[in-house]
Amino acid sequence: RDSDHRVSESTCKRQQQANKQTNQTITMTTAALTFGCAFLAFGPFASLFFLIAYQKAQLIIVVTTAAFSYLLSTLISSLLWLPFNVLGLDGAASLLIPGIFAQFVMRCAFVKLYHKVEGVIQISIEHHERTHPTEQDETTAGETSSSSGGQQPLSETARLRLELNDWVSGVAAGTGFAGMHAIMLYGTLLASEGGNVGTLYQDSCPAVPSVVLSAITAFFFSIADVIWMLLTFFGMRRRRMYPANDDTRPLFISKSWGALLENSRFGGNMALLATLVSHMAATLVTTFNMVENGCVLSLPLLGVVVVLTVLFFWGGLSRIYLPDTAQRPVSDSEMTERHGHAD
Numbered sequence: 603r604d605s606d607h608r609v610s611e612s613t614c615k616r617q618q619q620a621n622k623q624t625n626q627t628i629t630m631t632t633a634a635l636t637f638g639c640a641f642l643a644f645g646p647f648a649s650l651f652f653l654i655a656y657q658k659a660q661l662i663i664v665v666t667t668a669a670f671s672y673l674l675s676t677l678i679s680s681l682l683w684l685p686f687n688v689l690g691l692d693g694a695a696s697l698l699i700p701g702i703f704a705q706f707v708m709r710c711a712f713v714k715l716y717h718k719v720e721g722v723i724q725i726s727i728e729h730h731e732r733t734h735p736t737e738q739d740e741t742t743a744g745e746t747s748s749s750s751g752g753q754q755p756l757s758e759t760a761r762l763r764l765e766l767n768d769w770v771s772g773v774a775a776g777t778g779f780a781g782m783h784a785i786m787l788y789g790t791l792l793a794s795e796g797g798n799v800g801t802l803y804q805d806s807c808p809a810v811p812s813v814v815l816s817a818i819t820a821f822f823f824s825i826a827d828v829i830w831m832l833l834t835f836f837g838m839r840r841r842r843m844y845p846a847n848d849d850t851r852p853l854f855i856s857k858s859w860g861a862l863l864e865n866s867r868f869g870g871n872m873a874l875l876a877t878l879v880s881h882m883a884a885t886l887v888t889t890f891n892m893v894e895n896g897c898v899l900s901l902p903l904l905g906v907v908v909v910l911t912v913l914f915f916w917g918g919l920s921r922i923y924l925p926d927t928a929q930r931p932v933s934d935s936e937m938t939e940r941h942g943h944a945d
Contacts, residue, residue, distance in 0.1 A: 632801055636792065639817035643788040646824040647781035654773055660766055661774040668712055668778030668831070675701070675708035676786065694889045702885055705779075706878050709831060712775060713838040720766065768924055772835040776828030783827055788813075788820040806890075807897035815897055819888065822908045826884055829908075829915050833873045836919055840870025843925060860921030873919065880911045 655661040682700035686692065791813060802812045844867035863869040887903040890896035 635801065635811060635813060639788070639811075639813045640792060643784050643792075643817040643820035643824075644781070646821065646828070647777055647784055650773060650777040650828065651781065654770065655777055658770075661770065664716070664771055664774040665778040665781070668775040669782040670778075671708045671712040672705070672779045672782040675704040678708070679704035694892065698885045698889070699882075702878070702881050706881065709779070709834040709877070710838060710874070713831075713834050716771065716775070717838065717842055768835045768839060769832075772832040773828060775835070776831030779831055780824035780827035784820040784824050787823060788816045791816050804891075805894045806892065806900075808895070810897060815891075815901070818901055819904065822904050823884065826880070826908050826911055829911050830877045830881060832923075833877045833915060833919075836923055837870040837872075837874035837877070839925060840865070840867050840873075843867075844870075858921075859917050861919065863918040863922070865919075865922040869919070869922075876911075876914055876918075880907060880914070883907050884911075 651665065655665045679701035682704060683696060686696035686700075803810075804812050804815070807815050846867070863872055884904055884907045887907060888900050890900040890903070
């Protein structure tokens with residue numbers, strides 16, 4: 603009996619040790635999986651934020667304002683969804699389509715507000731240059747002596763344009779949208795599953811953990827958010843440059859890679875339409891996750907949509923993205939000449 607008791611005790615101890623090792627392994631696997639997926643989901647946002655936006659205080663403001671605009675879009679989409687819920691229309695279309703249009707409207711509203719603020723800043727600086735020419739000469743004297751090649755000093759308006767053009771501001775605004783979007787897509791799941799032991803799976807992707815599926819989706823949408831914001835900047839800028847009653851079109855359109863779209867109001871409208879269509883396509887392919895093993899289709903199709911959106915942006919307008927006035931610095935002599943004509 604004593605020998606049997608000792609054998610049972612040793613068996614129980616071995617079983618307890620095995621259970622502890624299994625629990626530790628599950629906990630370590632879950633922690634590694636969680637942190638790895640977090641790096642994947644927030645990788646685009648963190649990279650763009652620290653490499654581009656973090657360097658300038660103005661871009662930090664752009665990122666923060668764009669993130670707040672995304673939050674407003676979620677509020678608007680929720681309000682638009684309420685009538686569908688009251689009518690009993692709670693399908694995927696009633697959930698996704700209001701969100702797509704709400705984000706599109708908030709992107710356009712954000713860029714329009716940015717352009718208005720940009721115009722006010724440039725007007726105030728030009729007024730300062732006209733009223734305080736002595737201070738401007740003292741400011742640019744050091745730059746003239748230290749510059750090489752005999753280049754003319756740049757005006758304050760030109761320096762502002764070099765710091766905040768549509769390229770850097772579009773990337774910064776897209777970073778804000780992408781960061782908040784990633785928090786909504788993956789951060790909520792990360793917060794709910796962070797303290798649990800084990801790994802959550804879904805019927806839509808039984809072979810892949812839910813955190814991996816959400817992280818990949820957030821990764822793709824983060825890249826798409828930046829491209830959609832850049833397209834919105836291009837479209838709204840061209841609509842601002844070419845009024846609706848102005849039917850001016852380029853006499854000669856060079857269809858080459860990087861300039862497949864027209865540098866006109868029509869080209870801006872096409873960029874905005876591409877933003878709306880590609881966002882709708884990227885969102886609709888995620889509805890495959892509502893069926894069993896749907897991730898086999900949703901993830902590859904989402905990646906294809908994002909790649910096609912990037913190719914459309916790069917081939918359609920990357921070479922004509924900045925307006926002519928923002929591509930070349932404006933010297934003090936040119937600015938003085940403009941002021942003289944204005945006076």
